[in-house]
Amino acid sequence: MLKTNLLVAQNRMKAQADKHRREKVFEVGDLVYLKLVPYQLQSLAAHAYHKLHPRFYGPYEVLERIGSVAYKLKLPTDSKIHHVFHVSCLKKHLGPGVSPLTVLPVVTEDGLKSLEPMSILQRRVYKKGKGAEVQLLVHWKGSKENDATWEDYDELTKKFPDFPL
Incomplete structure (x- = not known):
């Protein structure tokens, strides 16, 4: 009895939470924008105003779907950022034109943003x-x-x- 009531309550909470969620699915060849967390890529040389930095970089082409929530992107060859990203870091590119808004930040081997x-x-x-x-x-x-x-x-x-x- 207690176990079934617990399962019913869990299912009800999941249904409520899923009302606010939507499933993102990208196809191979789609263009997506990449969201990077700015405060994780800052070095001492970077400024503290990470809220003013661009939120999305790209657009970049989806090369492969890895599992149900990860995608491999075609990033520039000189980028030192891993090419696989969670679906929550991606946003679909809409519209016909493809002109990169911002380039990826230059990152050192330590994973820190390098600025000169x-x-x-x-x-x-x-x-x-x-x-x-x-x-x-x-x-x-x-x-x-x-x-x-x-x-x-x-x-x-x-x-x-x-x-x-």
Whole structure:
């Protein structure tokens, strides 16, 4: 009696939870966008504003279905990210045009995002407590000039001592 009541309750909870879920199925050759978790791919050189980074990369072609919830994607040859992803990390590409929105971030062998400053676009001084802090607008290699970020001068000199400021 107790066991059957428990099974009935479990089935009822599963039915309620499944109302909000939808099954994602992709065919071989479909184009999908890839969602990467930004805070897992950041190194010390990356900035803390991961909420402003792109959420999806791609579109990339589905090469193979692995099991019921994993897919192998055709990523660029120079990417150091594993090619198999869970279905929850993928979003179907809709529309006729195929133009990559963003390229995959360059990742080191440690799995960390590698960024190098390319140039300093601007300099600003702001008041912090009783002193003044200097920040630099840094244009990063492999990114657009519009994606430049403000970085503290002291932090930048620690991370990149050879970079001319």
